[in-house]
Structure formats: C-alpha cells, structure tokens
Amino acid sequence: MAVYYVCPTCQAKNEEQRSYCDKCGHWLLSTAYPAKRIDTKKRAKKAFGGGSIIALLFIGAVFYFGFVEQGATPTFSPGTYSFEKMEIGEQYTISQFVVDPKRPSATADLTAVNESRDPIEVKAVFYDEADNRVGVASTIITNAIAKGQTTTISLDFEEATGLDKLRQVRIEVNPLSPLMLLDRMGDKLNNVNPQ
DSSP states (O other), X not given: OOEEEEOTTTOOEEETTOSBOTXXXXXXXXXXXXXXXXXXXXXXXXXXXXXXXXXXXXXXXXXXXXXXHTTOSOEEETTEEEEXXXXXXXXXXXXXXXXETTTTXXXXXXXXXXXXXXXXXXXXXXXXXXXXXXXXXXXXXXXXBOTTOEEEEEEEEXXXXXXXXXXXXXXXXXXXOHHXXXXXXXXXXXXXXXX
C-alpha cells in the first residue's frame, strides 16, 4: 500500500480507493473529520541517504510518471485543469476530466468497461502539492450504462478550498445500495435547500 488513509475514529489503515473505513465504517471523505493521507513513498525517500536517495528517486520517477499517464496529475490551460484518461478499477474509465477552479465546476466522460445496472456514486477528491485536500466533488448516476457506453457527468462540489493549487485527484466509483442511494440523495437535497 503506497498510499493509504488512516481513519480518524479507529486509526485503521484503509486503501486509497475506500470511501468508508473497513474496520468501523466511518466516512473517510468527511470534511468535519477527514482521514489522514499517508504516502509511504515520501517516507521512504526521507529514510535513506546518499546513493539510495538517487535510486529511490529514479524508481519513484518511473512509478510517478506511470501514474501521470493514468491522469492523476493535471495539465493547466488558462482557467482550467485537465486530466488525461484514467482507469477506475476494471469497471470504468474517466476521460476529458476538466476542472474550473473559479466556478468551481468539474465535468468528465465516464465509460463503462462492462455493463453497469446499479446506481453509482462518482467522487473526486482533489489535493495540492503538499497532499492537502483542496476539494471534494461528486455525482450520482442512477441510469444503467451499457458496456462501452460513455456518458458525460457533472460533479457537484461539496468542498472547494484552494482549487487554484490543485495538483492531483483521486477518483472512485462506488455502487450504491437502495438505502445508500436514498441517503446520498437526501444529502444532496439538504445542500441545495439548507434549513
């Protein structure tokens, strides 16, 4: 596990693509009590000296640039950030992912590698150069997506506190049970009509 998240409730380590803690079920993307991001690659670079730093930097560069090809790091054009094609597990591909930090808004093309009949939540978590979270955006798709079908999605920002410093994104696609779907839709309605 090169990158993992530590649950603020039970301190359990969770894989990068998890929304909820494997041990206690805490929502790891909570803005009130967010999980702490740990990058073991950065710790390894600090732990060694001399020639091993160069070797680790070389290995890290090979890994990092492989990661860039998957679209984790944006290219900047005036006013927007664009991410290349990203594989999300074996089920989905995200392409044409564009973030406008001024509005804020985010759009992308989502392609199903295999047929998807269940409702899904697409969540993007944005980080700056120091790995601080600077934004969270999500959307829910309730329609079935045929194998190979591409649909354009618009993600709603739940949090945006420094998107002008955006350097990488973590995207996850999670299937939603009927109960989870009702819960997420209720949250979205509450954000639209706060009481």
